[in-house]
């Protein structure tokens with residue numbers, strides 16, 4: 001579980017929310033509803049399955065490992 005102080009909530013220049021964790025970036029999954037939000041790795045398009053779950057902007061779960 002990443003320490004909260006190492007996560008940064010940012011907004012891309014396109015206005016999309018992202019979480020920055022070290023050298024990894026996570027994009028908010030567009031299908032998320034309610035308080036629980038899934039964030040998928042920005043490299044998901046290249047096969048990376050790592051993701052985060054947040055509730056009220058606090059990370060509650062991490063899934064998978066980065067492939068890059």
Ligand SMILES: [Zn+2]
Nearest residue numbers: 041048050066
């Ligand atoms: Zn990744």
